[in-house]
Every structure is written in C-alpha cells, then in structure tokens.
Amino acid sequence: MATVRLVYLAAVLALALPAAAESQPIDTPSEFFGFEIGTDGELARYPKVLEYLIHLADRSERVNYEVRGTTTNGHPYVLVTFSAKANLDRLDRLVEINHQLSDPRGLPETEAGALTREGVPFYFLYATIHSTEVGNGQSIIRIAHRLATEDSPEINEILDNTVVLLTPSQNPDGQVLVIDHWYETRDTPFQRTYPDLYHRYAGHDNNRDWFMFTQKETRMAVDIHSEYRPTVTHDMHQMGSDGARMFVPPFREPADPNIHPLLIAEQAQIGMAMSSALVAAGKTGIIQNDRYDLWTPARQYMLYHGQPRILTEIASARLADPLVNPAGANRPLGPQDSRTDFPVPYDSGVWRLSDIVEYGEIAVFAGLKQLAQHRTDWLENFYRVHKDWVERDAAPYAFVIPADQPDPFETYELLNILDVAEVEIHQARSAFTAGGTSYSTGSWVIDLAQPYGAFAKTMLEEQTYPDLRYYPGGPPIPPYDVTAHTLGLLMGVHVDTIDDPLDIAGFELLDAIRPTMTELPERPEWAYAISPTSNAGYKAVAQLQAAGVPVFRANETVNARGEPLAPGAWIIPPTRDASRVLGEVAKETGLVVSAMDRVPEVNGYAWRSPTRVGLWRAPNNMPAGWMRWLFEQYELDHQVMSSLDFDGDLAEKYDVIVLPSGTTRSRIVNGLSSRRHDASWRWAYGVGEEGWEKLRQWVKAGGTLVALGTAVETARDLLSLPIEPVLPPGGQVAATPPGRTGTVDVQETVEPTSIFYCPGALLHQEHDAAHPIGFGMAERWPVFFRFDQAYRLTPSVDIEAEVVSRYPDEADLSASGWLLGDELLRNQANVISFDVEQGTVVTMGSQIAFRTQARATFKLLFNAIFQGPATPVDADTLATLQ
Ligand SMILES: [Zn+2]
Numbered sequence: 056m057a058t059v060r061l062v063y064l065a066a067v068l069a070l071a072l073p074a075a076a077e078s079q080p081i082d083t084p085s086e087f088f089g090f091e092i093g094t095d096g097e098l099a100r101y102p103k104v105l106e107y108l109i110h111l112a113d114r115s116e117r118v119n120y121e122v123r124g125t126t127t128n129g130h131p132y133v134l135v136t137f138s139a140k141a142n143l144d145r146l147d148r149l150v151e152i153n154h155q156l157s158d159p160r161g162l163p164e165t166e167a168g169a170l171t172r173e174g175v176p177f178y179f180l181y182a183t184i185h186s187t188e189v190g191n192g193q194s195i196i197r198i199a200h201r202l203a204t205e206d207s208p209e210i211n212e213i214l215d216n217t218v219v220l221l222t223p224s225q226n227p228d229g230q231v232l233v234i235d236h237w238y239e240t241r242d243t244p245f246q247r248t249y250p251d252l253y254h255r256y257a258g259h260d261n262n263r264d265w266f267m268f269t270q271k272e273t274r275m276a277v278d279i280h281s282e283y284r285p286t287v288t289h290d291m292h293q294m295g296s297d298g299a300r301m302f303v304p305p306f307r308e309p310a311d312p313n314i315h316p317l318l319i320a321e322q323a324q325i326g327m328a329m330s331s332a333l334v335a336a337g338k339t340g341i342i343q344n345d346r347y348d349l350w351t352p353a354r355q356y357m358l359y360h361g362q363p364r365i366l367t368e369i370a371s372a373r374l375a376d377p378l379v380n381p382a383g384a385n386r387p388l389g390p391q392d393s394r395t396d397f398p399v400p401y402d403s404g405v406w407r408l409s410d411i412v413e414y415g416e417i418a419v420f421a422g423l424k425q426l427a428q429h430r431t432d433w434l435e436n437f438y439r440v441h442k443d444w445v446e447r448d449a450a451p452y453a454f455v456i457p458a459d460q461p462d463p464f465e466t467y468e469l470l471n472i473l474d475v476a477e478v479e480i481h482q483a484r485s486a487f488t489a490g491g492t493s494y495s496t497g498s499w500v501i502d503l504a505q506p507y508g509a510f511a512k513t514m515l516e517e518q519t520y521p522d523l524r525y526y527p528g529g530p531p532i533p534p535y536d537v538t539a540h541t542l543g544l545l546m547g548v549h550v551d552t553i554d555d556p557l558d559i560a561g562f563e564l565l566d567a568i569r570p571t572m573t574e575l576p577e578r579p580e581w582a583y584a585i586s587p588t589s590n591a592g593y594k595a596v597a598q599l600q601a602a603g604v605p606v607f608r609a610n611e612t613v614n615a616r617g618e619p620l621a622p623g624a625w626i627i628p629p630t631r632d633a634s635r636v637l638g639e640v641a642k643e644t645g646l647v648v649s650a651m652d653r654v655p656e657v658n659g660y661a662w663r664s665p666t667r668v669g670l671w672r673a674p675n676n677m678p679a680g681w682m683r684w685l686f687e688q689y690e691l692d693h694q695v696m697s698s699l700d701f702d703g704d705l706a707e708k709y710d711v712i713v714l715p716s717g718t719t720r721s722r723i724v725n726g727l728s729s730r731r732h733d734a735s736w737r738w739a740y741g742v743g744e745e746g747w748e749k750l751r752q753w754v755k756a757g758g759t760l761v762a763l764g765t766a767v768e769t770a771r772d773l774l775s776l777p778i779e780p781v782l783p784p785g786g787q788v789a790a791t792p793p794g795r796t797g798t799v800d801v802q803e804t805v806e807p808t809s810i811f812y813c814p815g816a817l818l819h820q821e822h823d824a825a826h827p828i829g830f831g832m833a834e835r836w837p838v839f840f841r842f843d844q845a846y847r848l849t850p851s852v853d854i855e856a857e858v859v860s861r862y863p864d865e866a867d868l869s870a871s872g873w874l875l876g877d878e879l880l881r882n883q884a885n886v887i888s889f890d891v892e893q894g895t896v897v898t899m900g901s902q903i904a905f906r907t908q909a910r911a912t913f914k915l916l917f918n919a920i921f922q923g924p925a926t927p928v929d930a931d932t933l934a935t936l937q
Pocket of ligand 1: 185189292293
C-alpha cells in the first residue's frame with residue numbers, strides 16, 4: 056500500500072510540475088501488465104518487460120536503458136542502470152574509478168583511499184539465465200519499479216550509494232520460448248513446460264560457458280564486466296521444489312584455491328545479510344552452506360574478476376502455477392529440522408510464484424543495502440583483492456605457451472579466451488630461457504602478477520580436487536559440477552608452468568590476439584598438404600568440399616618439401632579454389648599449409664564429397680545442442696535429424712549419423728508423446744520399432760554411425776556390438792547416502808577399491824595415431840570423462856573391432872581433476888571402430904566433445920564422421936588426385 060500511495064503522490068506532484076520527460080506518471084507493474092506480478096498462472100513476457108523498463112527509463116531520472124546487442128535468436132540483450140541522478144550524471148567517472156581500483160599497479164594507497172571514498176560500488180544483477188526458472192524474471196520487474204520510483208530512506212540510501220546494473224534476462228531467447236509455450240498450452244492437455252533446449256545450443260549448460268565464452272549471451276555479459284568492473288554480481292536462480300525454499304551463500308566446500316579469500320568472506324557477508332532480512336520478513340526455509348560449491352570457473356567468472364558471486368536459488372513452483380505437496384497441502388514442504396545454517400523450516404505445503412517473487416525481491420534489496428551501508432568498505436576490498444593479485448610473488452610465477460605447437464589454431468583460440476577474460480599476454484621478440492627451458496621467438500608468456508592472474512592460473516594449471524567423502528573411505532561427496540578445466544589439456548595446447556621469477560620487461564604486451572601469420576607456399580607441382588594435427592584442417596576441408604575441391608588423406612607419413620607430415624595429412628589438388636580457400640582459412644586460423652612437388656608412394660583415402668551428416672537431436676538434449684554449435688562453427692555439411700526423416704529412405708539423405716550422449720533407445724523409439732505435445736512437436740515423436748529397425752538396416756547397408764557417451768549403449772543395443780561395459784552402471788557409485796554434507800552417520804565399511812567415481816575430469820589416454828580415426832592425435836593426450844563408460848571387447852565372428860583410444864595400463868589415470876577407481880579403467884577401451892556388414896560404427900565411451908570444451912579430441916569425432924564414407928585409394932590412384 057505504501058508503495059502505491061507514494062507512486063500516486065509522485066504522479067500527482069508530477070502533474071503539478073511543468074512538463075518534463077522525467078515527470079510523466081509512471082505505471083505500477085500491475086497497471087502496466089494488467090495483473091499483479093506474481094499472480095498464479097500469469098507471467099510477464101520478455102518483450103513487455105523491456106517495454107516496461109523503457110517506460111521507467113523515459114520517466115525516471117534514476118534509470119538508463121541500453122540495448123547491448125542481440126541474442127542467438129535475435130532478441131535484444133539489455134542492460135538497465137539504476138542510481139541517483141547525481142551518480143548517473145557522473146557515471147563515466149564512477150566507472151573510471153572502478154577501472155583504477157581494479158588495476159592497482161602504480162596506484163598509491165592514499166590515492167586508492169581517496170578513490171574508494173569518491174566512488175560507489177556497482178551491483179550487477181541478472182535474472183533467468185535458466186529460462187524455466189521463471190520467478191526471478193518477474194521479481195526484477197518489481198525491483199526495477201521500486202528503484203525507479205520509490206521515495207523511501209531505504210531506496211534513497213541504495214540509490215545514493217550504489218549503481219545497480221540489471222540485465223533483465225541473461226537468456227532472453229529461452230524466456231520467450233518458455234513463456235510463449237506456457238500461454239500456448241493453457242487449457243490444453245499438453246505439457247506446460249517447454250520440452251526443448253531453452254538456449255539454441257547450450258540449453259541449461261548456458262551457465263557452464265564462463266571460461267570458453269562460446270555463446271553470444273556469455274560474451275555480452277563479459278563485456279559488461281569488462282566495461283563497468285562491477286563490485287558484486289548477483290546471479291538469480293531457482294532450484295528444485297522439495298528441499299529448502301531458498302539457498303543464499305556461503306557456499307559449500309570445495310573452493311578453488313585461486314579464489315581470493317576475501318571474496319569468499321564477502322559472499323558470506325551478503326548471504327548472511329540476505330538470510331537475516333528474509334527471516335526478519337517472516338520468510339522461512341532459508342538454507343546456507345548447501346549443495347553449491349565454488350570449484351569450477353565455468354559458473355563463476357566474477358570470482359576471478361574481483362567480485363563475490365552471489366548465487367541465490369529459490370525453490371520452484373510449477374512454473375507459474377502453485378506447487379502443492381503431493382503428500383497433502385497441510386504437509387510442509389522441505390526439511391523440517393532446523394540448524395544453524397537452516398534456522399527456520401518452511402511450514403506450509405503450498406509454494407507459489409508470489410513466494411518466489413517476494414523471496415527474490417527481499418534478497419536483492421538486502422544485498423543492495425549491504426553495499427550501500429558499507430560503500431567504502433566494498434570498494435576498499437575490491438581494491439585489496441586486485442592489489443594482492445598484482446603483487447603476487449610466489450610459484451608458479453608464470454606460464455609459457457611455446458610458439459611451436461601442433462595446433463596453431465587452438466593455440467590462438469586459447470590465447471583468445473584469456474584475452475576475452477582480460478588476461479594480459481606478452482610475446483617474446485627473441486629466444487629466451489625460463490625455468491631452465493629454452494623458448495623460441497614468438498612464444499607467449501602469462502605473468503601471474505597481474506589483475507586477472509587468478510583466472511589465468513586456474514585455467515592453465517592442473518586441478519587437484521580434494522578427496523571429499525561422507526566419511527573416511529566412504530562414498531564421495533558429489534561436486535556440483537565438473538572438477539577439471541585445464542585449458543591446455545582441453546584444447547590440445549602445450550603450456551609450461553614456470554616456477555622461477557621471470558622478467559617480462561623485454562617482452563611485448565599484446566593489445567590484441569591474432570592468428571599466427573602464415574603464408575601459402577608457392578604453388579606446388581603436385582598437391583597442397585596439411586598436417587593432420589590442427590583442428591583448422593577440418594575447417595579448411597569443409598570449405599574445400601563446399602567449393603567442390605576433392606580431398607584426400609595419406610595413410611602414412613609423407614614428405615612436404617622436406618618436412619615430414621604425420622599419417623593422415625590432407626592432400627589437396629592445387630586448384631585456384633583450393634588456393635583461395637586455404638589462403639582464407641590460414642589467415643583466419645594460423646593453419647600451416649605445406650606443398651608437395653613429388654608424388655609419394657603411399658596409399659590413402661578419398662573423402663566423400665559431400666559427406667552428408669545427420670545430427671540426431673532429441674529434444675532438450677544438451678550434448679546435441681553443443682554439437683550443433685560445433686558443426687556450425689566448422690561449417691560441416693550437416694542437418695539436424697528428426698523423426699520425419701524416417702518417412703523416407705535414410706540413405707538418400709545421410710552418409711553419417713551422429714548420436715550425441717544422452718540419445719537412448721527409448722528417446723529414439725518413443726520420443727515425445729503425441730498426447731502431451733501437439734503436432735508442432737511431430738519431429739520429436741518417436742520413430743517406433745519400425746524406425747529403429749530402419750536405422751539398423753541403414754548401418755548394415757553402408758551407413759556410418761558415430762555414438763558418444765551414453766549413446767554407445769544405444770549403438771551396442773542396435774547392432775549387437777561385441778563390447779561390454781567395465782564400469783558400474785552409470786559409470787559411478789550407485790548411490791550417495793542421504794543427509795547432509797559431512798554429517799552422515801551411517802558407518803558402513805566400504806573398500807575404497809570398490810568405488811569408481813569420475814564426475815568430470817581429464818583422464819590420460821593413448822591414441823593410435825596411425826589409425827584413420829586417430830589421425831592427427833598425439834599418441835598420448837587426455838580425454839574428458841564425466842560419468843562415462845569404458846568397454847572391453849568380446850569375441851565376435853562377424854563384426855570386426857579396432858581400438859583407437861584406450862586408458863593406459865598404469866596407476867594414476869587422472870591428468871586433471873577427480874577420479875576414484877583408476878584400476879577399473881586401466882587398459883580399457885574408449886574409442887572403438889567396428890565394421891558392421893557394409894557399414895561402420897564408431898563408439899566413444901567418453902564425451903569426446905564435452906560442451907565443445909574438449910577440443911583436443913575433436914579430431915577423433917571429425918575423423919569418425921568422415922572416415923566411414925571415405926574410399927580407400929591405392930598409391931597410383933592417389934597420384935591422380937581424382
Ligand atoms: Zn538455474
């Protein structure tokens with residue numbers, strides 16, 4: 056009521072004043088949207104939310120509205136800035152202060168102190184990166200309205216002492232899809248939850264992209280970080296419905312040791328402020344120290360950029376409909392035992408949208424108040440964290456990325472990632488020695504004593520994950536996400552750790568990252584050749600094929616004007632189109648193109664042109680979404696498959712079908728139910744037993760099937776492949792004990808050797824680089840493994856199997872991250888190629904292209920795709936290049 060009256064008064068006053076843009080009356084959310092925000096069954100749609108934010112910006116001098124770019128599906132990505140007029144008028148100066156405090160090199164303490172008194176902390180708030188978590192996207196409407204209009208001591212204190220940066224949705228595309236679907240299915244028998252990925256490529260993994268920066272939305276958020284250098288980021292989420300009502304920091308163990316301890320303390324400080332504000336407002340069911348940990352940078356970019364990450368997770372309702380305890384409305388939801396980090400249980404059996412909206416709003420204002428009331432402390436701490444980072448004086452001191460790399464393209468990509476994250480990169484203009492090793496001109500150095508050295512360190516070092524168990528020798532406590540992110544290992548780039556101080560005075564600080572300049576060789580007498588070790592080769596090949604240039608591979612080492620190229624080198628006739636494409640790709644990626652003037656005495660393969668690839672994409676399958684992004688990046692000639700393809704002859708459309716992890720037999724055969732999803736989802740209905748049989752016959756008649764991760768089981772089932780899994784079902788311990796972290800009192804004796812557990816790590820691997828599917832691979836390079844499976848071959852009379860990649864027969868198989876039960880993996884197979892009648896099947900038990908982050912092993916995937924349909928050619932035929 057108070058708010059409404061204040062707005063009414065403001066409106067009356069505004070009418071009495073001379074007309075100014077700022078003094079037009081401002082609609083309340085309910086006036087603007089036609090319903091009270093948080094009303095059961097009603098959701099404000101994203102375009103209308105933007106209209107409202109524009110409405111506020113047009114009428115309030117406390118609000119700036121800015122479109123930062125467009126999303127993957129073409130929606131506006133928006134930033135709204137709120138503060139007192141006096142602050143917005145000096146916004147450039149405030150931002151400049153943030154920049155100065157975040158790079159204290161050459162900034163005297165006294166000057167820093169003056170800046171912390173002059174500046175104000177910035178609170179970066181974003182809602183609904185996960186689009187089915189609909190409540191927070193509604194909550195921010197009320198928050199925006201209050202910040203724009205309310206004239207209370209609390210709001211004025213916030214406006215005077217902070218700048219609020221609000222991104223109303225971190226994934227607008229999904230918000231549109233989910234809410235449109237919600238309204239379209241109203242009063243129908245159909246499922247109300249949008250059944251597909253709510254981000255075109257990443258789906259729910261869109262908040263696992265904060266170190267690879269592959270998606271446009273991630274890049275736009277990182278741009279906001281770089282431009283404004285906020286003090287705190289608040290990332291609003293929702294969680295499941297049956298636990299606590301809301302999680303606020305502090306986080307649970309473990310924390311990445313590269314996170315500054317002050318940031319962890321600050322997270323707790325804001326979390327405590329939120330918890331007490333919620334409890335004071337009579338909101339119950341608030342939990343801290345719960346399942347969310349601080350390990351992977353994939354979710355916490357800001358923690359390496361001087362800011363505590365404030366994660367809030369509120370229990371979900373049934374989208375906008377109330378959730379009623381299935382056991383009865385009078386049976387309370389969630390745990391009922393109070394504890395110090397769960398002070399008051401939630402005592403109702405009903406949970407609704409308005410609860411989510413209110414909890415979210417209270418938490419945000421508690422966080423803002425904390426910043427406003429301790430304005431100078433927050434800026435001092437912001438400065439302190441960066442000062443400690445720039446004054447780092449401990450081993451490792453630096454990382455060196457040698458100039459000479461098997462894959463110049465991924466090296467360039469790796470440097471680019473560091474550059475996007477504002478890591479300073481130096482390049483050597485002459486040969487040098489570091490840590491006792493000699494490096495050539497052009498090698499790159501990342502000195503860790505710099506503002507974002509912590510980000511560089513966590514990304515470039517190997518992860519040692521603590522062995523967290525429920526009790527000694529007992530089951531592992533699951534991490535919230537994966538445990539390894541070593542960029543060099545993920546991307547196939549050699550990175551050296553330097554434990555001695557390194558003087559970088561003579562090195563060049565790069566202002567931009569460019570691919571290594573390479574020149575096309577003089578037009579060869581016989582053929583161009585490309586080493587198989589760079590991923591850029593596949594980019595080149597896709598474009599060559601599109602231009603109608605034939606592509607061959609040599610199956611042994613060949614000599615290119617004196618340089619040996621490993622087995623699998625691409626051989627390309629030196630046509631005008633070939634020169635053009637290779638020149639372009641070399642410029643864009645640093646690809647090294649070689650020349651061969653004489654015909655070698657080797658056999659090889661002619662790749663089929665076009666090689667028509669079908670990507671199986673079950674609805675809401677994230678690995679398929681990521682793979683779609685990957686195939687688009689590499690411009691592979693592919694189509695996303697659907698059940699509709701099974702109306703015709705598969706062989707007429709596809710040479711290769713890729714089954715991403717998560718493609719089960721049931722998802723192929725049954726798919727989505729027509730009773731729960733209208734005809735617009737027909738593409739995702741199952742193909743039935745008939746379709747399953749059709750797929751089997753397509754392989755046997757000459758198709759190539761590539762299966763990854765859990766889809767290997769599907770392929771095994773389809774074609775009776777002669778392999779069997781060696782790990783426990785699901786590739787992990789069967790169950791974790793109920794109860795809380797660290798307080799399980801069940802004391803069974805579990806032999807550590809009986810546990811296999813790998814929730815996401817880089818594991819050592821041996822590759823057969825002489826096998827066409829292993830072409831271009833190092834003989835030894837880790838694979839990413841996450842709850843995956845390994846296999847052993849079983850006898851077969853009619854199916855021939857060859858192991859391309861396997862786990863080495865040695866004791867410690869983890870190259871980075873957490874693995875329990877190495878002995879079960881030793882000498883077991885991962886990538887296997889099968890001849891099934893006329894067809895080919897390649898299975899990859901681990902997720903070779905995991906979230907498109909595991910780039911070092913893309914070659915296995917691409918080789919598998921192209922090799923099946925390729926034609927073997929003898930040396931004489933190869934010589935003709937036709
Ligand atoms: Zn979420």
